Amino acid sequence: MDEKTAIAQAFKEMAPRYETVMDQEIRRIWGYSYKEFVDELIALVTVNHSDLILDIATGTGVIPIRLSDDFPNGNRIIGLDLTYGMLKQATQSIKDTGNGHNIKLTCASAMEIPFNNESFDLITCGLATHHMSVPKLLNELERILKQGGRITVADVGAAPLWKFFPVKLFVKLFAYLFFLPSEGLIRAWTESTAVSNMYTANDWENALAEAGFSDIKVKKIKSRHFWSPALIAFMAAKQSHTGDTVNADSN
Secondary structure (H helix, E strand, O other): OOHHHHHHHHHHHHHHHHHHHHHHHHHHHHOOOHHHHHHHHHHHOOOOOOOEEEEEOOOOOHHHHHHHHHOOOOOEEEEEEOOHHHHHHHHHHHHHHOOOOOEEEEEOOOOOOOOOOOOEEEEEEEOOHHHOOHHHHHHHHHHHEEEEEEEEEEEEOOOHHHHOHHHHHHHHHHHHHHHHHHHHHHHHHHHHHHHHHOOOHHHHHHHHHHOOEEEEEEEEEOOOOOOOOOEEEEEEEEOEOOEOOEOOOOO
């Protein structure tokens, strides 16, 4: 089974209980609730009137629903996810809120986003980039963003020591054993494989600059457990024709 298929299968099985599982896992690894994580991400988002927003790996639609609730300014929001089962749950969640008239859902891969160049003003993504090829993802995001368009992303961060093969091997084994008892073989395999896609704060700064982004700000969201690495959030804009500025804010 290839990685894309495994990811789709793992999250299809998880879809009916996704938010509960995320809450349990985030509490165990970082000491936060899922709601607190989403709050941290939303607090970093700048939404302008009439922005067209894309949420990558939208899952059950938690981020689009929050954006719709918190920024009721006529924005249109599209949630994109690889897994149809997740979008089915998102559709129901949107209906339950009674306030999702501006949210649309699309089933597709973030590696091949089915939208035209320079379509979006803002792109968000939470807890998903570690399941993707970051260079491919950033190239796609840069392609579909309008000039001056922004991205706000938060995900698992890697520690610098993970670059050393023995350490990375240990982390992969830990991830596999962490997820295996509760989530089964496929999820354990996908999360173990995802360790190779996790970036440090410096890695993100470099990757974003290479992909053509400017105004880069990277923030570490420290874990409440001493043994787990920080979450990493970053904001950046599509580079304008006037040049770029790179800033780092590692709190």
